[in-house]
Amino acid sequence: MRRYLRFAAPVVAALALWQLAATLEIIDPGFFPPPTRVAAEIAELTATGEIPEQMGITLGRVLAAFFIGIVPGVLLGLLMGWVGWIRAVFDPIITVVYPIPRIAILPLFLVIFGIGHAPVIAITALIAFFPAALTTYSGVAGLDKNLPLMARNAGASRIDILRTIAFPSSLPVMLAGLRLALGVALTGLVAAEFVASQEGLGARIWRFWQLYRLPEMWAYIVVVALIGIVLQFGLLELQRRLLSWEEEVDLLR
Amino acid sequence: MSVITLRDVSIRYGEGSGSVLAVDSFNLEVEENEFLCLLGPSGCGKSTVLKAIAGLIGIQAGETMYGPGATRSTDRFVVWQEPTLMPWRTILRNVTYPLELAGLDKQTARTSARRQLDLLGIGEFSDKYPRQLSGGMRQRAGIARALVADPNVLLMDEPFAALDAQTRRLLQEQLLELWNGLEKTVVFVTHSVEEAILLGDRIAVMTARPGMLKEIIDVPFRRPRSPDIRHTAEYQQLEKRIWQLLHSEAEKADAEVEGQS
Numbered sequence: 010m011r012r013y014l015r016f017a018a019p020v021v022a023a024l025a026l027w028q029l030a031a032t033l034e035i036i037d038p039g040f041f042p043p044p045t046r047v048a049a050e051i052a053e054l055t056a057t058g059e060i061p062e063q064m065g066i067t068l069g070r071v072l073a074a075f076f077i078g079i080v081p082g083v084l085l086g087l088l089m090g091w092v093g094w095i096r097a098v099f100d101p102i103i104t105v106v107y108p109i110p111r112i113a114i115l116p117l118f119l120v121i122f123g124i125g126h127a128p129v130i131a132i133t134a135l136i137a138f139f140p141a142a143l144t145t146y147s148g149v150a151g152l153d154k155n156l157p158l159m160a161r162n163a164g165a166s167r168i169d170i171l172r173t174i175a176f177p178s179s180l181p182v183m184l185a186g187l188r189l190a191l192g193v194a195l196t197g198l199v200a201a202e203f204v205a206s207q208e209g210l211g212a213r214i215w216r217f218w219q220l221y222r223l224p225e226m227w228a229y230i231v232v233v234a235l236i237g238i239v240l241q242f243g244l245l246e247l248q249r250r251l252l253s254w255e256e257e258v259d260l261l262r
Numbered sequence: 263m264s265v266i267t268l269r270d271v272s273i274r275y276g277e278g279s280g281s282v283l284a285v286d287s288f289n290l291e292v293e294e295n296e297f298l299c300l301l302g303p304s305g306c307g308k309s310t311v312l313k314a315i316a317g318l319i320g321i322q323a324g325e326t327m328y329g330p331g332a333t334r335s336t337d338r339f340v341v342w343q344e345p346t347l348m349p350w351r352t353i354l355r356n357v358t359y360p361l362e363l364a365g366l367d368k369q370t371a372r373t374s375a376r377r378q379l380d381l382l383g384i385g386e387f388s389d390k391y392p393r394q395l396s397g398g399m400r401q402r403a404g405i406a407r408a409l410v411a412d413p414n415v416l417l418m419d420e421p422f423a424a425l426d427a428q429t430r431r432l433l434q435e436q437l438l439e440l441w442n443g444l445e446k447t448v449v450f451v452t453h454s455v456e457e458a459i460l461l462g463d464r465i466a467v468m469t470a471r472p473g474m475l476k477e478i479i480d481v482p483f484r485r486p487r488s489p490d491i492r493h494t495a496e497y498q499q500l501e502k503r504i505w506q507l508l509h510s511e512a513e514k515a516d517a518e519v520e521g522q523s
Contacts, residue, residue, distance in 0.1 A: 164336040177348070
């Protein structure tokens with residue numbers, strides 16, 4: 010509990026400062042409406058069902074991208090770390106493809122999939138795939154090379170080594186890959202929703218900007234932020250539970 | 263018949279022009295239930311020979327042969343320099359690991375692991391994770407893991423090199439005590455002359471890289487040995503003789519390093 014307090018205190022302080030600055034018009038409340046105003050906006054949009062609906066759409070897309078992009082990314086990262094020939098095949102490919110800004114592919118996806126959920130999900134999955142794969146891969150590459158030898162000497166078969174050494178020792182980097190990729194996915198998804206979707210939180214942010222209704226725009230920005238925070242916290246908590254053997258994972262790091 | 267026989271074994275690391283000949287035409291016979299120390303200057307390939315005996319690396323020439331009690335790879339169990347424990351498992355579950363792989367039921371495995379940990383004096387730390395233990399305790403766990411597997415041959419790769427002098431002494435004594443009560447062959451890699459004399463029945467002194475067998479020395483001291491043997495004239499003579507053997511090798515190794523730079 011104290012950890013949460015220690016975490017919340019500076020955040021609350023910053024919000025209070027913002028509130029004060031906006032009320033005293035030290036910052037332009039037209040651009041930066043005070044947090045209470047944004048909160049009221051969120052309450053209203055929630056009551057009308059607007060926020061839950063848009064949130065559901067965006068979360069559904071994140072979930073889809075998670076299974077299409079992040080999970081395969083983590084798996085590829087693991088396999089690249091564990092298996093020599095898979096590394097030899099994919100390392101050069103990823104190195105060449107990685108520098109292409111993934112969002113640049115969005116128009117192609119629009120051509121292929123048309124307008125709707127599909128292109129947005131596809132681009133998000135693609136965006137999240139690489140950090141998931143690369144974080145996991147580099148993490149696995151840095152693991153203790155002696156453990157598999159030890160296991161082999163102790164009588165472990167290849168399957169045993171995978172099950173008892175490779176998988177558990179890779180768990181921390183898998184979770185790190187997941188966490189990073191989810192953050193990137195959310196960013197990519199909102200950007201994609203700006204231009205390629207009429208629905209979803211990103212699309213709402215974009216529309217209210219165009220209508221110059223900044224309090225509503227802020228309301229949706231805050232909702233996106235809250236989703237990101239909840240996802241990160243959830244994963245950190247998972248990490249803490251699964252990896253209790255590690256140095257105390259600081260939940261709110 | 264010897265438990266382990268190495269005949270003209272050569273081991274090369276890497277390929278092509280960048281490859282290094284680590285061990286060259288190495289010959290060794292390890293007798294049943296003896297404590298053999300493999301001593302040599304650093305970088306001479308002692309650990310490489312040990313891994314070859316364990317069957318964990320391939321050899322490029324020569325052959326390795328094993329006596330009846332050492333044919334399976336798990337008969338030749340390694341105690342690693344770094345204890346190489348799984349950080350996500352408790353000490354107890356690290357020690358049960360080889361038994362688990364052998365298909366023993368959980369309860370039996372735990373019971374014998376506990377007994378072994380008690381013997382090594384770290385029973386009370388069974389439920390701790392490796393990172394919570396000191397280096398000496400971790401190495402005891404590594405030894406417990408090897409002993410619980412009850413192999414005929416223990417291959418020990420400088421197991422005490424990373425420990426402080428006091429802990430090292432303590433563990434040496436503990437190891438001897440345990441070994442006296444067991445029928446086990448030990449191949450013990452070390453770069454410490456003192457450790458080799460204190461522990462070994464025989465000492466195989468290696469040349470600088472590429473490692474070859476330079477000489478085999480019988481250690482004349484009766485067991486059980488006390489560290490006090492160091493004060494005898496016999497010990498000092500032996501030590502001097504080994505140092506001279508090593509000294510010429512260390513100079514060779516140095517000259518090679520300088521020649522490269």
